[in-house]
Amino acid sequence: MLHRRIFQFLIVYLLGIGLLFGIKIVLNLSDYVIPGPAGVWQTGQAEFSRYVGDVLDTFAVAVIGQVLSILMALGVGVAGRRATWLGSFIKVAAYNVQAYPIVAIAPILFILLGDGFLTRLFIAAMICYFPLLLSVIGIMSEPVTDIEHFYRVTGRLRWQLEVKIRAFENLHKLTTVISGSATLAMAGTIVAEFIAANAGIGYSIRIALYQSDLAKILVALFIIGITLSLYQGILELLGAGLKKVWAAG
Amino acid sequence: MKPGMTIHRLAAVLLLLIVGNGLTAADPVLAQEKVVYRLKWLINASTAGDVFALDQGFFSREGLAVAVKAGGPERDALRELELGYAQFGVASADQVIRALAKGASVIVLAQLFQVNPLQWIYRADDFSLTRTQDLEGRTVGITYGGNDETIMRALLASAGMNENQVRLASVRYDYTPFFENQVPVWPVYRNTQGIFLSDKLAAGGERVAFFDPSEHGVRFVANSVVTSQKMMDLHPETVGRFTRALLAGWQAAMSPARETAVIQAVAQYDRDTSESVMRRQLTVTRQMIQPDPGIPVGHIDATAWQQTEQIMIQQRLIPGPVNVVDRLKTQQSP
Numbered sequence A: 001m002l003h004r005r006i007f008q009f010l011i012v013y014l015l016g017i018g019l020l021f022g023i024k025i026v027l028n029l030s031d032y033v034i035p036g037p038a039g040v041w042q043t044g045q046a047e048f049s050r051y052v053g054d055v056l057d058t059f060a061v062a063v064i065g066q067v068l069s070i071l072m073a074l075g076v077g078v079a080g081r082r083a084t085w086l087g088s089f090i091k092v093a094a095y096n097v098q099a100y101p102i103v104a105i106a107p108i109l110f111i112l113l114g115d116g117f118l119t120r121l122f123i124a125a126m127i128c129y130f131p132l133l134l135s136v137i138g139i140m141s142e143p144v145t146d147i148e149h150f151y152r153v154t155g156r157l158r159w160q161l162e163v164k165i166r167a168f169e170n171l172h173k174l175t176t177v178i179s180g181s182a183t184l185a186m187a188g189t190i191v192a193e194f195i196a197a198n199a200g201i202g203y204s205i206r207i208a209l210y211q212s213d214l215a216k217i218l219v220a221l222f223i224i225g226i227t228l229s230l231y232q233g234i235l236e237l238l239g240a241g242l243k244k245v246w247a248a249g
Numbered sequence B: 001m002k003p004g005m006t007i008h009r010l011a012a013v014l015l016l017l018i019v020g021n022g023l024t025a026a027d028p029v030l031a032q033e034k035v036v037y038r039l040k041w042l043i044n045a046s047t048a049g050d051v052f053a054l055d056q057g058f059f060s061r062e063g064l065a066v067a068v069k070a071g072g073p074e075r076d077a078l079r080e081l082e083l084g085y086a087q088f089g090v091a092s093a094d095q096v097i098r099a100l101a102k103g104a105s106v107i108v109l110a111q112l113f114q115v116n117p118l119q120w121i122y123r124a125d126d127f128s129l130t131r132t133q134d135l136e137g138r139t140v141g142i143t144y145g146g147n148d149e150t151i152m153r154a155l156l157a158s159a160g161m162n163e164n165q166v167r168l169a170s171v172r173y174d175y176t177p178f179f180e181n182q183v184p185v186w187p188v189y190r191n192t193q194g195i196f197l198s199d200k201l202a203a204g205g206e207r208v209a210f211f212d213p214s215e216h217g218v219r220f221v222a223n224s225v226v227t228s229q230k231m232m233d234l235h236p237e238t239v240g241r242f243t244r245a246l247l248a249g250w251q252a253a254m255s256p257a258r259e260t261a262v263i264q265a266v267a268q269y270d271r272d273t274s275e276s277v278m279r280r281q282l283t284v285t286r287q288m289i290q291p292d293p294g295i296p297v298g299h300i301d302a303t304a305w306q307q308t309e310q311i312m313i314q315q316r317l318i319p320g321p322v323n324v325v326d327r328l329k330t331q332q333s334p
Helices: A002-027 A036-077 A085-098 A103-113 A117-140 A147-155 A159-169 A171-195 A201-210 A215-249 B004-032 B045-055 B077-083 B094-100 B147-156 B192-203 B231-235 B236-253 B256-267 B277-291 B302-316
Strands: B035-037 B065-071 B088-091 B104-109 B118-123 B139-142 B169-171 B186-189 B207-211 B224-229
Touching: A002 A103, A002 A171, A036 A085, A036 A117, A036 A171, A036 A201, A036 A215, A085 A117, A103 A117, A103 A147, A103 A171, A103 B118, A103 B224, A117 A159, A117 B104, A147 A159, A159 A171, A159 B104, A171 A201, A171 A215, B004 B302, B035 B077, B035 B236, B045 B065, B045 B236, B045 B256, B065 B236, B077 B088, B077 B224, B094 B104, B094 B302, B104 B231, B104 B236, B118 B147, B118 B192, B139 B147, B147 B302, B186 B192, B192 B207, B192 B277, B224 B231, B224 B236, B231 B236, B236 B256, B236 B302, B256 B277
Parallel strands: B035 B065, B035 B088, B139 B169
Antiparallel strands: B088 B224, B104 B224, B118 B186, B118 B207
C-alpha cells in the first residue's frame, strides 16, 4: 500500500514537472519563469535537507491538528447525530463556519495567538475539522437498520453500541475521510505558515515566492508530496489493521 | 415612383448610414494600439503617475490603449512580460537583477523612484537612529526573502556591523508587534504605510521618525518601468511612445498644482484611503520621485543600479555579475 502511494505520487509529480519543462521548451522561456531540470536539481541538492526539516516541522503540527480534529469531530459528530435541535444546530454551525475563508480569519488569530505554534495548529485543525465533522455526522446519523433493529427490539441498544455499530459498518468510509483529512491538515498548516508563522515549509515557500524562485517551490512540493503519501499510506494500513482487530474481537 | 423602389432606396441609405457611422466610430479605436502595463503593487499614491497618465489621456494621445493592471504579491510583471501577458511592467531592481541572472531578457526604461521608499519607522521619543550603529542591540523588523532583508544586511555590512549585533525579527503585513513595541524598528513604505502608521501613533500622542538607508550609503533601487528585449526589438516605436506618455503623466502628476486631479484619479481605485491621507502621501511621493528638480522624472541612476547588483552579489542572491547597466535604457540605442 505504501509503495503504491509513493509510486502514484511520483507519477503525478513527474507528469506535472514534465508539463512545466515542456512549456518552457515550447515557449522558449527563461529560467526565471520556469527553471530548467538542472536548476531544479541543483536547488534540490542545496535545499533538500533544510526543506526536509521544514516539512517535518509542518507535518508535526499537521498531525497534532488532525488528531485534535478527529477527536473533536467524533465528539461533536456523535452528539450531533440525532435529529434534535442541538444536532441540527451543530450541522448548521459547521456549514456556516466552514464557509469562512481562512485567509480572512488568520489575521485575527495572529493578533490573538501570535505567529507561533498555536496559530498554525488552530488553522490546521480548523481546515480539516469541518469536512471531518460533516462526514462523521453523515455516517453517525445513518442507521444500520439490519443490525440495530435486533438490539432495539431486545432493548439493548445504548448510544455507545449504536455509535460502535455505525462506526464499524462505515469503517472504510471513516478511514478514507481521515486519510483524506491528512491532506487538509497539511494544507491548513502550510496556509497558516504562509500567512502567520516564522517556521515550517509554508514560511519557506513564502520566502521563495518573494525571491521569485520557482525551483525552490518545486523542491518543496516534492518533499511535501512524498511525506503526505507516506502518511496517508500509513493511515490506510492502520485502518485496515484496526478493522481486522475489531472483526476478530 | 414605385413603393418597392422607395423601400429599397431607404434601406440602401440606412445601410450606408450604419456602415458610415460604424467606420467613423471605429476610427479612433483602430488607431489605438492595445498594451498591458502591470504594476508592482495595488494602486495607491505610489502609482499616482501611472493612473494619472491613463486618466488624463497621456497614453491615448500617443495612440495607445493601455490597460493599467494592479499588481500584488503573487503578480510578477517580469514573468508576464516573458509570457506575453503584459508588454510593460513595474519591477524592483532586485527583481530585475534576479531575472537577468536567470536568463530573462529585460530592459529598464525608467526609474520611477529616485529615493527608495522602503525605510524603517521608529518612535522618535524612545531613541534616535542617526547612524547605522545606533541599531545595535535593537529588534529590527525585516521581511525574510524581501528586499528589506537585503537592504538591512547591506546596511549592517557597510557599517562594519555583525548581524548578531541586532536582533532581526520576521515581519509581515500585521503591525501589531510594532504597535506593541515588540519590534520597535519596522520596515515600511515611507510614502504610503509610513503616513498611515504616523497617524496611528500620533493619535496616541507618539512621534515617529524614519531611518532611510540611502542616507547611510545604501542606494538600493526601487520601482522601475521595464519591458522585454523582444518588445524593444520588434516595436521600438511603441516603447518610445509608451515611455514618453508615462513619464509625461508622472511629471504632470507630481506637480502640486494638479494634486486634486491626481487624488481623484487615484481614488477611483484606492477607495480606502482618505483624501487628507492621500495628500500627505503624495507630498512624500513627490520628494522621492523628483528629489532634485534638476533631475528629470524617470532618470535612471546607473550608479545606484551598479550598487544594487554589487549588494546582491555580496549577499550571494545571484551567482555572479549580470552587468545590469547594459540593460538600462540609458545605455541602449533609442
